[in-house]
Amino acid sequence: MSDKVRTADNGPAGPRNLMPMDPQLKDIQPGGGVIIRCEQAWGRIRRAWLKCFRPGYVRRMEACRKGNFNPCPHEVLDPRDLKFHRNQGGWYWEPEDDPFVWRDRLPFARVGLAELFAMTGAAALVMVLSLWWSGRVTGAMQWICWLLAVTAGVIGVLIAWFFRNPQRSIPAQPGQVVSPADGTIVEIEELAHDEFVGGPARKIGIFLSIFNVHINRAPIAGRVIGLKYRPGKYLNALRPESARENEQLAVFMEEHQAPYRGMIVRQITGAIARRIVCWLKPGDVLERGEQFGMIKLGSRTELVIPAEAGLEIFVKPGDKVRAGSTILATYRGIEHR
Numbered sequence: 001m002s003d004k005v006r007t008a009d010n011g012p013a014g015p016r017n018l019m020p021m022d023p024q025l026k027d028i029q030p031g032g033g034v035i036i037r038c039e040q041a042w043g044r045i046r047r048a049w050l051k052c053f054r055p056g057y058v059r060r061m062e063a064c065r066k067g068n069f070n071p072c073p074h075e076v077l078d079p080r081d082l083k084f085h086r087n088q089g090g091w092y093w094e095p096e097d098d099p100f101v102w103r104d105r106l107p108f109a110r111v112g113l114a115e116l117f118a119m120t121g122a123a124a125l126v127m128v129l130s131l132w133w134s135g136r137v138t139g140a141m142q143w144i145c146w147l148l149a150v151t152a153g154v155i156g157v158l159i160a161w162f163f164r165n166p167q168r169s170i171p172a173q174p175g176q177v178v179s180p181a182d183g184t185i186v187e188i189e190e191l192a193h194d195e196f197v198g199g200p201a202r203k204i205g206i207f208l209s210i211f212n213v214h215i216n217r218a219p220i221a222g223r224v225i226g227l228k229y230r231p232g233k234y235l236n237a238l239r240p241e242s243a244r245e246n247e248q249l250a251v252f253m254e255e256h257q258a259p260y261r262g263m264i265v266r267q268i269t270g271a272i273a274r275r276i277v278c279w280l281k282p283g284d285v286l287e288r289g290e291q292f293g294m295i296k297l298g299s300r301t302e303l304v305i306p307a308e309a310g311l312e313i314f315v316k317p318g319d320k321v322r323a324g325s326t327i328l329a330t331y332r333g334i335e336h337r
Contacts (some may be wrong), residue, residue, distance in 0.1 A: 019226025
């Protein structure tokens, strides 16, 4: 899709100008974290090993690399090196040239694999050590070891359940707006005016517990106009003030076609979830239901949509929704060209 901009000829419903990239978004996880630092350290070791022991592989990867600049603050030898900087544009590999594209087909979120392995590995280690020690003690200590082993096993299963990435059936009818997140509807608010939407709007708040899938999906087929990151607190995501005070990242989108409705998806951290992930950049084009990020370990997601003639909301507070497949709203009686 071409990067058309709003002009006098297009009229008020024409495509919007792209916003500049938020300078705070240097990588796909702006909040940082211990795991991302460990992954970056491992990347330095891996690149040194590849250059020393697999120079032929490095040359092959360089030969099929596309793009015109290195978006990373380090060397890029293969697609793994772009993981945290894919929102910066520049170099990339086509899927047929990417030897690691199979990771996208795993039943777990690819951007959460490091946390998945680290957390489940730690839980498994505690469980094994507890069982081993239970055979060497008696009485109350043995029961404590068994309880610790069971607790560690349950925690490991819950962590694996949290990072799951199930397939979804995406609705295909024109005018449909699907949920950007799994969870529970906790708020539907009327907004008198939203600057990006350009008029009255509806805000739909979704709470994600630790038992929900935490991958975010596009509510419409459209183009990313811009992103805005804001550091903040880590209040309980059930509290309304969390939407105003917590760390968050807003994705501004517009539809592919006239009337080019603008919509906003906000990823908001919670008391447990402290890591927002978003790999988008201005100009990216998404299909309805396409994945674009996640929030790790419990959070809130908000969707702001235009409140115009033909809008019908299908959910209410307390309803359970699934990202990409639950229809939140439909715009009826509006022709698309």
